[in-house]
Amino acid sequence: MIYFENVSKIYNCNGSSDPCVALDSINLRIRPQEFISLAGPSGAGKSTLLKLLIGEEKPTEGKVMLDNQNLNLVSLKHLPEIRRKIGMVFQDFRLLANRTAYENVAFAMEAAGDSNKEIGQDVPQVLDVVGLADKRDYFPHQLSGGEKQRVAIARALVHRPSVILADEPTGNLDLLNTWDIIKLLLKINELGTTIILATHDRDIINNLSRRVITLDKGKLIRDEQKGRYIL
Amino acid sequence: MIRTNLLRIIKTGFQNFWRNSWLSAATISIIVLTLFVMTSLLLLNVITQSVVADLENKVDVSAYFNSESPENDILAIRQDLIKLSEVKSVEYVSKEEALKQFKERHKDNQTLLQSLDELDDNPLQASLNIKAQSAAQFETIAGFLEQSKYASLVDKVNYHQNREVIERVSNLASNIGRGGIIASLVLALMAIFITFNTVRLTMYNWKDEISVMRLVGASNWYIRGPFVVEGVIYGILAAMATLIILYPALYFVSPKITSFLPEVDLLYFFEVNIGQILMLLVGVGAVLGSLSSFIAIRRYLRV
Numbered sequence: 452m453i454y455f456e457n458v459s460k461i462y463n464c465n466g467s468s469d470p471c472v473a474l475d476s477i478n479l480r481i482r483p484q485e486f487i488s489l490a491g492p493s494g495a496g497k498s499t500l501l502k503l504l505i506g507e508e509k510p511t512e513g514k515v516m517l518d519n520q521n522l523n524l525v526s527l528k529h530l531p532e533i534r535r536k537i538g539m540v541f542q543d544f545r546l547l548a549n550r551t552a553y554e555n556v557a558f559a560m561e562a563a564g565d566s567n568k569e570i571g572q573d574v575p576q577v578l579d580v581v582g583l584a585d586k587r588d589y590f591p592h593q594l595s596g597g598e599k600q601r602v603a604i605a606r607a608l609v610h611r612p613s614v615i616l617a618d619e620p621t622g623n624l625d626l627l628n629t630w631d632i633i634k635l636l637l638k639i640n641e642l643g644t645t646i647i648l649a650t651h652d653r654d655i656i657n658n659l660s661r662r663v664i665t666l667d668k669g670k671l672i673r674d675e676q677k678g679r680y681i682l
Numbered sequence: 683m684i685r686t687n688l689l690r691i692i693k694t695g696f697q698n699f700w701r702n703s704w705l706s707a708a709t710i711s712i713i714v715l716t717l718f719v720m721t722s723l724l725l726l727n728v729i730t731q732s733v734v735a736d737l738e739n740k741v742d743v744s745a746y747f748n749s750e751s752p753e754n755d756i757l758a759i760r761q762d763l764i765k766l767s768e769v770k771s772v773e774y775v776s777k778e779e780a781l782k783q784f785k786e787r788h789k790d791n792q793t794l795l796q797s798l799d800e801l802d803d804n805p806l807q808a809s810l811n812i813k814a815q816s817a818a819q820f821e822t823i824a825g826f827l828e829q830s831k832y833a834s835l836v837d838k839v840n841y842h843q844n845r846e847v848i849e850r851v852s853n854l855a856s857n858i859g860r861g862g863i864i865a866s867l868v869l870a871l872m873a874i875f876i877t878f879n880t881v882r883l884t885m886y887n888w889k890d891e892i893s894v895m896r897l898v899g900a901s902n903w904y905i906r907g908p909f910v911v912e913g914v915i916y917g918i919l920a921a922m923a924t925l926i927i928l929y930p931a932l933y934f935v936s937p938k939i940t941s942f943l944p945e946v947d948l949l950y951f952f953e954v955n956i957g958q959i960l961m962l963l964v965g966v967g968a969v970l971g972s973l974s975s976f977i978a979i980r981r982y983l984r985v
Contacts, residue, residue: 505897527984534899545894549701561690562900564683606898 538607695911
C-alpha cells in the first residue's frame, strides 16, 4: 500500500528567485496489485513522484508512506533496505556496463546478501521470465535496447518486490519492443506485483485501459479507473 | 553473510581490475611514479648522510703538548676527554709515533729528512687527535682543553686554525639535512596529489554505475569495498613494478656514484634492505591507492 499525503516538492532553481514547484499538494492512494499509468507531459512531475518513492528525493512537505513506513524518516544508511522492496526500471536502462546480463541481475541479490545458492536458482529463473535465458553472458553493449530493458526488468523483479516503478521504460525503444515490454509488465502485474508506469505515450495508455493518474505542472489533475490519455 | 559479502567484495575488486585493465594500468603507472620519487628521495638521503658523515669524520681537533709534558698526564687528559659525551674518539700520538708518521709522509723529500737527522732531539710534539660526535661540538671540546689546569701541558689546540672549515662542514650537514626533509616532503606531497587526482578521475568514470548500485539496493560498504580492494591491488603491483625498474637502474648507476664517492654503495644498501624497502613501498602504495579510492568515491554515494 502506497500513500501520498499532501506531498509537495519544491526545488531550488539556480539563478531564479521563484522556486520551481515539481509537485504541488499531491494526495494519492495506491492499492496492492494495481497497474497504474502515470501520465503527463515532460516536466509534469512524474519522475519526481517516483524518486520520492525510492527515497532519491525527500518531499518538501507532506509524507510518503510505503507499507506503513514513512519514507521521510528513512536515513541514507537504511535506504538500501527500502530499495530492495521496490523494483525500479529506467528509460536509460542503467545497467552496469562491465557486467554480463546474468551478473547485472545477480548484483541486486548479492547486494542484498542473498546466498550463492539462492542466486544460482533465482537469476536463471527471472532471466527466463523476461525471455533472455540464452543471452545471460552478454554484456550490455552486446544487447539491443529492448533486451537491455528486459535485463533491467529482470533485475527489478529478482527481489520479488511488492512494487515495480517504471520511469518511461519504453522511451528509448521502437514500437515492437515497446509492446514486448508493456506485455511483460502486465504479466508481472498478473503475478501479483503493483506496477507504476510513468509514460507520456498516448498509445500505451489508451490501449491499457487501466487506472490513469494524470499530472500537469506538478498538480494531480485527473485520476480515473480505465482512463484515457487526455490533455 | 559477512563472509559471503567479504568474498564477493574481494572477487568484484579483482574482476573490476581485470575488466578495466587499461584504466588500472594508467593508475598503476601514476602510483609507480610516486613510489619511484619516494624511493629516489630515500636513496638520495642515504647518499647525503654518508657524505656528511664522512666529512665529519675527516674533521678533527688536535691538541699539541709541550715537549716536557709527561706521557702519564697526557693519558690522564685523554681519559677525561673520553668521559665527555660530545667526544667520539681520542687517539694518542706520542712523540716517536709523530716522528714516524712525519718520516713516512715525507719519505720522498730527502732534504727535509736530512735536515731532520741533523737535529739531536725529536722536534715533534705529542698530540691527542679528537673526533666529535658532530662538527658543531668542537667548540665545547676546544673550550675544555683550554682550561687553566691544563695550561702548563697544552701548547696549542688547532681548533682555532680549523675553525672556519669545521663550521662550514657543520652548517652544511645541518642544511643538507633540513633541505632534504623539506624537498622530500614537497615532492612526496606532489606525488600524492597526482595519485589522488588520478584515482578521482577514475571514480568520476564510475559515478553513474555507483548511483545505479545505490538504486538497486546496495549499501555504501558493498559499493565501496571493491574499489578499496582495487586500490590495494594497485598499490601492491605498483610497488613491485617500482622495484623491478629500480634494481637495474641502480645496477648501472651505483658504480658511477661509488667512483665519485667511495664511501657510498647504493646497490649494496638496496640489496641489504630490499625486504624493508619492498614492505615500505607496498604499504605506501596500498594505503595511497585504497585511501584515494575511499575518499574519492564518497561524494558519489549520496544517492
